[in-house]
Each structure stands twice: as C-alpha cells, then as structure tokens.
Amino acid sequence: MELSAFELLSALFILVLAAVVGYEVVSKVPTMLHTPLMSGANAVHGVIVVGAMLVAASAEGPVRIVLALLGVILGTINVVGGFVVTDRMLEMFKRRPGDQPGER
Amino acid sequence: MDTLQVLTYLVWLVASVTFIIALKFLASPKTARTGNLLGAAGMALVVAWTFFTSPGMLENWWIVIVGGAVGSVAGFLGAKRVAMTAMPQMVAIFNGAGGGAAAVVAIAEYLEFADHGDGLLPLPFVIATLLGAVIGSVALTGSVVAFGKLQGIVTSRPYMLPGQQMITGAMFLALFVIGVYIVGFENSIPLFLVFCVIALAAGVVLTMPIGGADMPVVVSLLNSYTGIAVAASGFVLGNYALLIAGTLVGASGAILTQLMTKAMNRSLFNVLFAGFGTGGGAVAAGAEGEEQLREINAEDVAVLMAYGKRVIIVPGYGMAVAQAQGPVRELMDLLIAKGVDVQFAIHPVAGRMPGHMNVLLAEANVPYDRLKEMDEINDDFADTDVALVIGANDVVNPSAREEGSPISGMPILNVDAAQNIVVLKRGRGTGFAGIPNPLFSNEKTAMLFGDAKPSIEALVAGVKQA
Numbered sequence: 001m002e003l004s005a006f007e008l009l010s011a012l013f014i015l016v017l018a019a020v021v022g023y024e025v026v027s028k029v030p031t032m033l034h035t036p037l038m039s040g041a042n043a044v045h046g047v048i049v050v051g052a053m054l055v056a057a058s059a060e061g062p063v064r065i066v067l068a069l070l071g072v073i074l075g076t077i078n079v080v081g082g083f084v085v086t087d088r089m090l091e092m093f094k095r096r097p098g099d100q101p102g103e104r
Numbered sequence: 105m106d107t108l109q110v111l112t113y114l115v116w117l118v119a120s121v122t123f124i125i126a127l128k129f130l131a132s133p134k135t136a137r138t139g140n141l142l143g144a145a146g147m148a149l150v151v152a153w154t155f156f157t158s159p160g161m162l163e164n165w166w167i168v169i170v171g172g173a174v175g176s177v178a179g180f181l182g183a184k185r186v187a188m189t190a191m192p193q194m195v196a197i198f199n200g201a202g203g204g205a206a207a208v209v210a211i212a213e214y215l216e217f218a219d220h221g222d223g224l225l226p227l228p229f230v231i232a233t234l235l236g237a238v239i240g241s242v243a244l245t246g247s248v249v250a251f252g253k254l255q256g257i258v259t260s261r262p263y264m265l266p267g268q269q270m271i272t273g274a275m276f277l278a279l280f281v282i283g284v285y286i287v288g289f290e291n292s293i294p295l296f297l298v299f300c301v302i303a304l305a306a307g308v309v310l311t312m313p314i315g316g317a318d319m320p321v322v323v324s325l326l327n328s329y330t331g332i333a334v335a336a337s338g339f340v341l342g343n344y345a346l347l348i349a350g351t352l353v354g355a356s357g358a359i360l361t362q363l364m365t366k367a368m369n370r371s372l373f374n375v376l377f378a379g380f381g382t383g384g385g386a387v388a389a390g391a392e393g394e395e396q397l398r399e400i401n402a403e404d405v406a407v408l409m410a411y412g413k414r415v416i417i418v419p420g421y422g423m424a425v426a427q428a429q430g431p432v433r434e435l436m437d438l439l440i441a442k443g444v445d446v447q448f449a450i451h452p453v454a455g456r457m458p459g460h461m462n463v464l465l466a467e468a469n470v471p472y473d474r475l476k477e478m479d480e481i482n483d484d485f486a487d488t489d490v491a492l493v494i495g496a497n498d499v500v501n502p503s504a505r506e507e508g509s510p511i512s513g514m515p516i517l518n519v520d521a522a523q524n525i526v527v528l529k530r531g532r533g534t535g536f537a538g539i540p541n542p543l544f545s546n547e548k549t550a551m552l553f554g555d556a557k558p559s560i561e562a563l564v565a566g567v568k569q570a
Binding site: 074084090 | 124131132136151161164171188194209228323333337349350352354450463475
C-alpha cells in the first residue's frame with residue numbers, strides 16, 4: 001500500500017481548509033439555534049455511513065460482514081435520525097406569531 | 105483515472121458543498137429548515153452514488169439494504185416519537201451511533217491492513233486508523249453515558265470513581281503505549297482490540313464525573329469528536345466526502361462547544377474536570393435556607409400579575425418537563441389582553457441545551473420578539489412587578505455572583521432585582537446542579553410548589569377571574 005506525498009498533501013490541504021470553513025460558518029449563531037445547529041452537524045457526520053458501505057462492499061468472511069452490517073446500521077441511525085430530529089426542531093420555528101396553537 | 109472515478113470526485117464535491125451550505129443556513133432562523141433539507145439531499149446523493157458505483161456492491165448489496173432498513177426505521181421512529189423535552193438525549197444517542205459507526209469502520213480498516221501483513225503499514229494510515237478507533241469509541245460510550253444522565257437512568261450527579269485521576273491517567277498511558285507499539289513496532293489484532301476496549305471504557309470514565317447540568321456541553325464536544333473520527337476514516341479510505349464533512353463538524357462542533365462554555369462563563373477544562381457541584385460546605389447552607397421559604401397560592405400570584413405593569417417569565421427545565429409551554433402561552437395572552445407587558449427572559453443555558461426554551465416556546469407559538477436574551481433584559485428586572493420563574497434554578501441563583509460556589513462566575517438572570525419574585529417549583533430539592541439557591545429564601549420571593557403545568561393552569565384560571 002503506497003501513499004504518495006502528493007496525496008498526503010492534498011488531504012492536508014482539504015483538512016485545513018475544511019476546518020477553517022467549519023470555524024467560520026458557525027462563528028455567529030444566535031443562541032436559540034445552537035441546539036438545531038448541533039443536531040444538524042450531528043446529522044452531517046452521519047456521512048460515516050458511506051465509510052461503512054465501503055467496508056460492506058469489500059467485506060469477506062463473517063467477522064467483516066458483521067462489522068459492515070453494524071457500521072451501516074449505526075451510520076444510518078445517525079443520518080436518518082439526525083436529519084429528521086433537526087427538521088422537527090426547526091418546524092417549530094416556522095409557524096408565524098399569531099397562528100392558533102395546534103391541538104395537542 | 106477513469107470516468108467513474110472523476111464523477112465520484114465530483115459527487116463528493118457537490119455533497120461537501122451542500123454540507124457547508126447546510127451548516128451556514130442552519131445559523132439563521134429564516135433559512136435553517138432549508139439548510140437541513142439541503143444537507144439531507146447531499147447525503148442522499150453521496151449514499152446513492154456509493155451504493156450504485158462501488159464494485160463490491162454487486163455481491164454485498166444486501167448488507168447495505170438490511171442495515172440501511174434497520175437503521176432507517178430505528179432512526180426515523182426515534183426522531184419522530186421523541187418528546188421535544190427529550191431532544192438533547194436523542195441528539196446524544198444519534199451522535200453515539202455515529203461514533204460507534206466510525207469506530208466499527210476503523211476496526212474493519214485495521215483488520216484489512218493487518219491481513220496484508222507484509223511488515224509495517226504506511227504510518228499516516230495506521231495513525232489515522234487508531235485515531236478513528238479511539239475517538240469514535242470515546243464518542244460512542246461517552247454519548248451513551250450522556251444519554252443516561254439526561255434521561256435520568258444514570259445519576260446526574262458527578263460520579264467519581266475511587267482513584268479517578270489514577271485510572272484516567274493509566275488509561276491514557278495505556279492507549280498511548282499500545283498506539284505507539286502498533287504504529288512503530290508490530291501489527292497486532294489482539295492489541296488493537298485491547299486498544300479499542302480501553303477507549304470504550306475511557307468514554308465512560310471521562311463522562312461520569314461531569315454533572316448533568318453540563319451535559320449539553322459534553323454532547324456538543326462528543327459531536328465534535330465524532331466529526332474528527334469520521335475525518336480520520338475519510339483519510340484512510342481516501343474518501344474526500346468523509347474527510348470534508350468530518351472536519352467541518354469537528355471544527356464547527358468545537359466552536360459551538362466554546363460558545364456554550366462561554367455562555368456559562370466557564371472554561372472547557374473546568375467543565376470536564378471540575379467535578380462540578382461536589383462542594384460539601386454549600387449543602388449545609390441549603391438545609392438552613394429551606395425553613396425560610398414562603399409559600400403562596402395560585403390565586404394570589406394571578407392577582408399580583410394581572411394588576412402589574414410588567415411581568416417577566418423565566419422558563420427553565422421544569423417547564424420543559426411538565427410540557428407547560430402551551431398553558432404558559434395562554435397565560436401570556438391573557439395578561440397581554442389585560443394590558444400587562446409580558447416578556448420572556450431566556451438564559452443561554454436554560455433547560456438542558458442552549459435554545460431549548462426557544463424551541464419549546466416557539467412550539468407553543470410565543471412570538472420571537474417576546475423572547476429576550478439575558479443581556480438584553482437583565483436591566484429590566486428592577487422595573488418589573490413580577491418575575492415568574494418556571495422551573496428554573498441554577499440560571500437564577502444569586503450565589504453565582506459570590507465566590508466559593510460551584511457556579512461562581514456564571515452569568516445569571518437578575519431575577520432578584522424584581523419587585524416580586526414567584527418561583528414555580530416541583531419540590532423543595534436543589535436544582536439539577538445540586539446547589540442550594542438563596543433566591544428561594546429571599547424575602548421578596550414566594551414559592552408555588554407543584555408540577556408546572558397544573559400550576560400554570562391554575563394561574564390561567566386565576567387571571568381569567570381577576
């Protein structure tokens with residue numbers, strides 16, 4: 001397995017630039033959006049499910065198949081649950097003042 | 105590089121951009137929901153692309169279909185069914201799932217490498233794999249403990265093991281030594297597994313000593329950790345979508361954590377290692393204060409408010425637990441109809457998460473412009489007839505202004521400056537942080553004991569008659 005200096009440097013560039021973007025993007029956030037933002041970011045790192053899928057694609061033998069399956073399940077919970085629960089939180093901000101409260 | 109590979113890189117680029125825009129949009133109320141949907145669309149794209157283009161999928165497609173179906177159902181039902189009060193726990197558990205997935209992927213990667221077996225592996229790969237395994241594992245068990253603490257399954261009090269520092273130190277030393285050995289000397293699957301087990305235990309040991317009131321900060325930090333673990337995986341797999349998304353979340357999560365600790369006027373170090381709320385001296389003072397509490401009935405509070413000029417409502421976790429936001433809005437409407445100026449004072453860490461109160465009050469259709477942040481409203485308390493504290497405790501505790509309390513230095517709402525203070529409280533116990541509150545024994549303060557929802561409903565009835 002070889003890793004060229006170019007590949008290593010590309011990865012480093014991406015890492016640093018993405019970190020700067022991440023820092024900039026959330027620097028000015030009103031307090032009331034902290035929880036939805038955390039939840040949204042939580043859903044975004046659910047992209048690990050793609051990593052688990054790649055493990056699944058090359059899985060051979062029972063150990064790796066079980067690992068892949070576990071990874072896909074956990075990753076999917078992260079993605080689906082993360083986006084859905086964030087949407088539910090944000091749904092509440094949508095209704096305009098003056099609307100009638102919904103039946104509960 | 106063939107066409108498929110080029111397209112794959114472009115798909116990663118598109119997905120990365122949607123993630124960035126999603127986070128950007130989530131920072132403003134107007135665009136937040138669109139942002140979230142956009143992020144979900146980017147995710148769907150990269151997941152679908154990976155599924156349909158990865159060579160091995162022809163044979164192993166069922167793993168993804170079965171795992172995806174199970175995960176989708178569990179995630180969807182969990183997210184849809186959870187009560188809004190339990191949201192923080194839910195975020196913790198979803199984060200734990202992500203951390204667990206990152207750890208599992210790291211383990212699979214390591215097994216893959218170790219099988220190739222010809223001597224040592226490329227250094228950056230092994231380091232990144234170990235990092236992914238250790239950080240993902242800590243995020244997994246740490247999140248589970250945070251979930252337990254928020255849910256009340258695990259004690260919300262700080263829990264220290266005997267010899268906590270020794271154990272923590274020994275764990276870090278062991279992780280470091282095993283890590284160096286694997287990186288520099290020998291591939292060993294058993295050692296790697298021991299490494300993972302220690303990391304899993306470390307997540308528990310590091311989270312248990314942190315008090316329940318600080319869990320939001322911990323969840324945010326663990327969220328950031330999972331991001332870093334995902335980035336490490338992305339590096340090992342050569343997948344830029346993972347690398348970028350993971351780094352984005354790692355960085356933004358770190359900043360968010362910083363913002364939260366700043367709102368509590370504490371450092372992250374202080375949150376993680378202070379063993380918050382364990383001071384013995386302060387507890388004795390509480391026993392003394394309890395006898396001086398003045399009780400009041402709902403009718404009197406209703407009259408006090410209905411004939412006042414200005415009322416400030418201070419919501420806290422008690423309102424969330426009791427699901428009292430609906431009746432609170434009704435109370436607000438009635439008071440406004442009687443010509444009373446009603447505002448809400450929202451402490452940055454009221455409830456279990458920043459923004460928790462805003463979400464609940466928005467759910468009950470309380471207009472945004474009545475929700476005031478701490479700095480905006482703190483000077484208005486002196487000019488207020490009634491400050492109605494609904495199940496908030498630590499965020500209105502004046503002992504934060506003095507030295508020697510575990511919450512010393514935390515900015516608080518100046519509720520004690522109001523003409524009359526009414527505190528709705530479930531029982532006589534101390535708050536979530538376990539610290540006695542001199543506000544309750546203040547001579548201007550009256551206590552209305554009971555679950556917040558029936559209490560507010562009694563106030564609503566009282567105001568109607570007043």
